[in-house]
Amino acid sequence: MTTAKAEVSAPAATGSTNVRSGIEAPNAKRRKVAGRRTNFEMYSWLFMRLSGIVLIVLVFGHLLIMNVLDGGVHRINWGFVAGRWASPFWQTWDLLMLWLAELHGANGLRTVINDYARKDGTRFWLMVLLYASVILTIGLGTLVIFTFDPSMGG
Incomplete structure (x- = not known):
């Protein structure tokens, strides 16, 4: 009975990159980037999980109150919103839901853009548009929640 030994190619043994495919061997030594290393992606991943759990509670609570209880959507009008946003609790609820x-x-x-935008220029402008829309939406939404004037309704 003979035992077959798996041969390891020279590039794989030394940990270099396969030139044809551009894929590094799993045991390749990583080059170190100068500067301080951050854990942004780990915190981003953690934020997605935690904010998702909180959003489930906030959104289902919102849907239950707005669409199911006390007559459903037929009772939603200016007076209902004015009465609801007169309470700091509901302002905080809606603000937290908006921000999260x-x-x-x-x-x-951001993750999709980083994964699929191939050119650096394309990635840059998509990120600029994304961040601008986030700032605009959060800014306007927060402004509306905090400056809502119930006396303007007819």
Whole structure:
């Protein structure tokens, strides 16, 4: 009975890159990037999980109150919103839902852009558009929640 030994090619044994495919061997030594290393991606991953759990509670609570209880959507009008936003509790609820939903979605889109935008220029401009839309949406939403004037309704 003979035992077959697996031969390891020279590039794989030394940990270099396969020139044809551009893929590094699993045991390749990583080159170190100068500067301080951050854990941004780990915190981003953790934020997605935690914000997703909180958003489930906030959104289902919102849907239950707005669409199911006390007559459903037929009772939603200016007076209902004015009465609801007169309470700091509901202002905080809606503000937290706005901020978490926007940041959760933006973080997901940031990941998609980083994964699929091939050119650096394309990635840059998509990120600029993403961050500008996030700032605009969060800014305007926060402004509306805090400056809402119930006396303007007719």
